[in-house]
Amino acid sequence: xxxxxxxxxxxxxxxxxxxxxxxxxxxxxxxxxxxxxxxxxxxxxxxxxxxxxxxxxxxxxxxxxxxxxxxxxxxxxxxxxxxxxxxxxxxxxxxxxxxxxxxxxxxxxxxxxxxxxxxxxxxxxxxxxxxxxxxxxxxxxxxxxxxxxxxxxxxxxxxxxxxxxxxxxxxxxxxxxxxxxxxxxxxxxxxxxxxxxxxxxxxxxxxxxxxxxxxxxxxxxxxxxxxxxxxxxxxxxxxxxxxxxxxxxxxxxxxxxxxxxxxxxxxxxxxxxxxxxxxxxxxxxxxxxxxxxxxxxxxxxxxxxxxxxxxxxxxxxxxxxxxxxxxxxxxxxxxxxxxxxxxxxxxxxxxxxxxxxxxxxxxxxxxxxxxxxxxxxxxxxxxxxxxxxxxxxxxxxxxxxxxxxxxxxxxxxxxxxxxxxxxxxxxxxxxxxxxxxxxxxxxxxxxxxxxxxxxx
Numbered sequence: 001x002x003x004x005x006x007x008x009x010x011x012x013x014x015x016x017x018x019x020x021x022x023x024x025x026x027x028x029x030x031x032x033x034x035x036x037x038x039x040x041x042x043x044x045x046x047x048x049x050x051x052x053x054x055x056x057x058x059x060x061x062x063x064x065x066x067x068x069x070x071x072x073x074x075x076x077x078x079x080x081x082x083x084x085x086x087x088x089x090x091x092x093x094x095x096x097x098x099x100x101x102x103x104x105x106x107x108x109x110x111x112x113x114x115x116x117x118x119x120x121x122x123x124x125x126x127x128x129x130x131x132x133x134x135x136x137x138x139x140x141x142x143x144x145x146x147x148x149x150x151x152x153x154x155x156x157x158x159x160x161x162x163x164x165x166x167x168x169x170x171x172x173x174x175x176x177x178x179x180x181x182x183x184x185x186x187x188x189x190x191x192x193x194x195x196x197x198x199x200x201x202x203x204x205x206x207x208x209x210x211x212x213x214x215x216x217x218x219x220x221x222x223x224x225x226x227x228x229x230x231x232x233x234x235x236x237x238x239x240x241x242x243x244x245x246x247x248x249x250x251x252x253x254x255x256x257x258x259x260x261x262x263x264x265x266x267x268x269x270x271x272x273x274x275x276x277x278x279x280x281x282x283x284x285x286x287x288x289x290x291x292x293x294x295x296x297x298x299x300x301x302x303x304x305x306x307x308x309x310x311x312x313x314x315x316x317x318x319x320x321x322x323x324x325x326x327x328x329x330x331x332x333x334x335x336x337x338x339x340x341x342x343x344x345x346x347x348x349x350x351x352x353x354x355x356x357x358x359x360x361x362x363x364x365x366x367x368x369x370x371x372x373x374x375x376x377x378x379x380x381x382x383x384x385x386x387x388x389x390x391x392x393x394x395x396x397x398x399x400x401x402x403x404x405x406x407x408x409x410x411x412x413x414x415x416x417x418x419x420x421x422x423x424x425x426x427x428x429x430x431x432x433x434x435x436x437x438x439x440x441x442x443x444x445x446x447x448x449x450x451x452x453x454x455x456x
Contacts (some may be wrong), residue, residue, distance in 0.1 A: 004044045007067070007088065011047065012064050014057050015037045019048040031091065034075040034083060036291040038372055041083035047352030048094040052179045055090055056151040057205055059177065061088050063444045070447050071177045073112050074210040078291050079415045081173075081448040090177055101126050101185070108183040120275040121216070129188035129274065143183065144168060148176040157182075166436045170349025172408065174451045175439045176430070194244040195269035196227075197259055201237045201310075204228070208306030208331075211241065211260040215333045221246040222255055224333040225281075226301075226311050230317045231326045237314055242280060243269050290364050292376055294383045295357045295410030298390045299397045301331050305389045307321050311384045316378050320370060323364045323371035324379065329386070330359040344403050351405050355444070358386055359410070408449060421449035430454070 004022040013021055021031045022045050032377060036427075044067075047058045060071040068087030075082055083089065092113030099110045103126040103327040110119050116132040123129050146164060147153050154176075156165040167175050199207050205267040211226050214272045218224075223244040232238025241259050245252030249271050253260055258268075285291070301309075309329070317327040333356055340354040360383055364375040394400065405426045406412045422429050429451070437453035 007045045007061070011045075011057060014061070016054055016057050017048070018050040018054050019050065021046040022264055023199050031089075033288050033323065034072075034077070035285075035287050036078040037288050037367070038081040038290040038292075039078055039083055043084050043089045045084045046089045046091050048091045049179075050095040052145060052147050052153040053185070054248050055147040055177050055179055058088060058398050059147055059444065060151040061150060063442065068447075070442060071173050071445075072083045072204055074115050074177075077415075078293050079411050081415050082133070084447075086284045092177075092179065096179055097421055098287070099123075101128065106185040107352075108185050110181045111182065112180060114181075116278055117275075119279060122290075123185055124188060124190065124273070124275045126185075127187060127190065128181040128185035132278065144178040144183060145180040146178045149440040149442065150373040153179075163418050163435055164439060166346075166397075167348050167432060167439075169347035170408075170428075171435070171451065172448045173450070174436060176445065188274055190274060190278060191248065192246050192273045193269060193276050194242070194243065194251045194272055194280065195267075196242045196280070197264035197269060198239045198266040199241065199262065199264050200240045201239050202217060203262065203301035204239055204310045205307045207239060207241055207259070208301050209303045210262055211333060212302075213258045214256060218335050219255075220338065222252075223335065224256070224334070226331040227328065227332075228313065229326065229328045230314050239310075262438060267448050285361070287315070290372065290375070292379050293361050293362060293410050294379060295358065295359045295407055296383060296390070297351075297353070297400070297404050297406070298331075298353050298358050298394065300353055300393045301390065302393060303391070306331075309386050309389050312389075313382050314384050316385075319363070319378075321371075322375055323366040323374060325375060326363040326381065327378070328359075328361045328363075329382070330361075332356045332359060335447055345428060345431075348425065348428050348432055350403055350428050351407065353401070355404070357407055357410075358390070360386070372399070396418050410451075413436055415448055416446070416450060418450055418452050424449055425451070 008020045021028050032040045034040050049055050070082055070084045070089050072082040072089050072091045096111035097113040098121040099114050101108050101122050108123055108130055112300055146155050146156055152186050154161050164175055211224060225242040227240040235298050243256045245255050313327055313329050317325050335401045336354045340352050342352050344350045344352045360379060362375045362379040364371055383444050406425050408424055427433055433454035436451045441453050
């Protein structure tokens with residue numbers, strides 16, 4: 001009997017109610033699929049859990065037998081932290097993905113394997129929405145029911161297990177496996193003005209200037225992404241400005257007058273259903289392809305810097321390669337006053353700063369190691385160039401602080417490095433170490449920016 005089969009038999013005998021998939025099963029290969037194809041690994045067993053009790057069984061079994069354990073929610077990690085070579089995956093995506101809405105209390109309840117597409121679609125039926133992602137096939141996160149390293153099933157909120165409630169808001173899977181998230185919902189109109197404006201690539205400097213002009217007076221009802229790529233829909237370089245206004249088209253066009261006045265060659269911005277908003281980026285991020293994501297905090301993007309960074313991105317990405325390389329570089333313009341109004345120690349996530357980020361994503365063909373290495377080296381070179389080009393503007397605003405730690409949805413160094421975790425959690429790391437000592441002293445959960453338990 002193989003090791004995987006013995007794990008499967010043991011869990012089934014212990015009362016596991018979900019699906020246990022091992023190598024050789026008909027659905028084994030599909031059970032390994034992730035958003036980023038390069039992050040997929042050959043698991044020893046995939047446990048499609050149906051309940052917190054199933055999760056508890058798997059955690060206790062893995063811990064008792066020293067089996068590597070990972071958790072897969074939305075499966076959107078590009079660095080492989082929701083996959084394992086030969087270990088066990090707790091997979092929430094098959095059975096724990098439902099969403100229900102309590103309209104009277106304005107609360108949303110989402111299974112740990114739900115995506116934002118499901119949350120957006122259910123909430124808007126009641127004229128409600130919550131804060132979420134800009135791509136709707138990412139997994140969700142929020143207030144929770146969590147299964148900890150000893151198999152305990154806990155409710156966490158501001159009054160019950162409040163220490164864990166603080167820790168999971170930024171601490172990721174360091175403290176357990178969340179089987180249900182609970183969100184506060186807010187009134188939301190059914191249709192919004194949003195969509196891309198396409199500009200000729202040589203006008204990159206003008207678009208950057210118009211974006212900065214708009215951003216200087218932007219309200220919390222609007223947002224913008226300036227998207228550049230070496231390969232647009234026609235296979236040529238492309239420049240887009242994706243606008244969003246939480247209101248009617250006439251006012252939206254007036255709000256983004258600086259961009260419309262440039263005369264985009266194509267305008268697809270229109271009134272759309274709110275639940276379609278977070279699908280606007282999906283064409284750039286198709287599931288089960290090879291990806292790496294990185295990002296960086298920034299202040300302003302001057303016209304000269306925009307052109308220089310864009311030209312470097314094209315030159316670096318389009319240099320000869322055995323693989324086909326597609327690079328997308330995005331300057332996000334989100335109004336972050338609300339985020340920055342929260343104290344940096346209110347949650348485990350400390351980066352409560354009003355500065356937006358630059359997002360860089362490379363997508364390549366070819367599953368060989370050399371192509372993956374080539375893609376990563378190009379992406380790192382583009383990020384280094386971008387960071388250096390944007391640095392003077394950052395320094396003019398006082399430079400980076402201890403709270404400019406980085407956004408962990410991007411790939412921030414080695415995700416299994418304690419040193420990287422320490423840097424990311426910054427001033428909150430010591431408190432997180434105390435939580436780790438209390439709730440996961442043996443480091444059962446250690447594949448995503450692992451927090452080392454305190455020793456005292």
